[in-house]
Amino acid sequence: MSPIVPDESPIPNPESPLIALLAGEDSGDQLGADLIAALRQRYPQARFVGIGGARMQREGFESWYDIRELSLFGFSEVIRHLPRLLRLRRALVARLKQARPAVVIGIDAPDFNLGVERRLKQAGLRTVHYVSPSVRGLRENRAEKIGRSADRALCLFPMEPAIYARHGVDARFVGHPLADRFALVADRGGARAALQLPQQVPVLAVLPGSRMSEVERLGQIFLMPPGVSPPACPACASSSPPPMPGCTRDCRSCSPVPPARDPAPLLLDGHAHEAMLAADVVLLASGTATLEAMLAKRPMVVGYRVAPMSYRIARALNMIKTDVYSLPNVLARASGLGPGPLVPELMQDQCTAESLAAATLTLFGDSERRGAIVAAFEYLHQELRGGMEGQAGDRAAAAVAELIDGRNSGHG
Helix, strand or coil, rough: CCCCCCCCCCCHHHHEEEEEEEEECHHHHHHHHEEHHHHHHCCCEEEEEEEHHHHHCCCCCCEEEEEHHHCHHHHHHHHHHHHHHHHHHHHHHHHHHHHHCCEEECCHHHHHHHHHHHHHCCCCCCHHHHHHHHHCCCCCCHHHHHHHHCCCECCCCHHHHHHHHHHCCCCEECCCCHHHHCCCCCHHHHHHHHHHHCCCCCEEEEEECCCHHHEEEEEECCCCCCCCCCCCCCCCEEEEECCCCCHHHHHEEEECCCCCCCCCCEEECCHHHHHHHHHCCCECCCCCHHHHHHHHHCCEEECCCCHHHHHHHHCCCCCCCCHHHHHHHHHHHCCCCCCCCCCCEEEEEHHCCHHHHHHHHHHHHHHHHHHHHHHHHHHHHHHHHHCCCHHHHHHHHHHHHHHHHHCCCCCC
């Protein structure tokens, strides 16, 4: 844990507020960077501090701790690092109480951030939780917990404010920033040209995860069995975001095309969006990447597996209350596109190399189903924009500014 350095700067005035942001992983770092940029338009002299990554720091953010200290995977990792996390949380809460920021914004990472937010709210600070965990269908009663921790929740998905309203929590739908970054009509030809891929052959993109632990856990599972691969199908094996040390080797090992095959798979360090856009089908790990593939309008097969102990604990604690996991399937059900899954997802014991290969080959062979999936993705993309003006980061900044300026209103 980084050493605590006393903050001797004076409490900022309303024209130059101190704003704290706490991001726990790469997706939160991007959300935080967008939010900082939008808030700086309103408060040019603001100072931004807390926990964040490289993107936030490029916007002038002062990171007190390394964002990787919160980037954990599964119960077993959290348990192993629990003493360190508790020390970090105590030190962070103490420092924020001393600094007295105008608002504290926890970005995702609910298992860490909600506890911090609750303690700070009890100390009289304004708190915001950005990114609702309820959309993943695990624990709706978390809405009450967020209400105890945050003065306001900022939601990325349109169905979420209604969930919070049932628990008397002020929640605003601000839209999803990724929906602003993808065109409504995807340019597959341009993406293939940029990656120097043939225009007329099938292409499969493989994304086994964004964290090293995910790549190590899922890489070999995403390796299709010998002799099983779509005919004449180059593959883009990509890590997203740009890989940590050693990730290149692991991504190469999980290429779904045998090493001797010609053409050889194209290994990309990062460039996940380009790989998705260029592909006919995407094979990927469950998580934010499934939303990105949906916005890229690419049919997909989703797989995921956590450590068996983590899965047993989640089941024993009755934390898993859904039969769909990937965001495209969650959003499709919430939008009334049917009770069944829109895209195939193979989780835990079903996530094997053989089952992933079979589902991928089936999707390659069914052009009618791929077309229906693309049409549904276009509809869901429009839903995530919500017919609202401006960018998601601007709307989030407006909701935060209401609290900074002392304004408040009813549920959004």
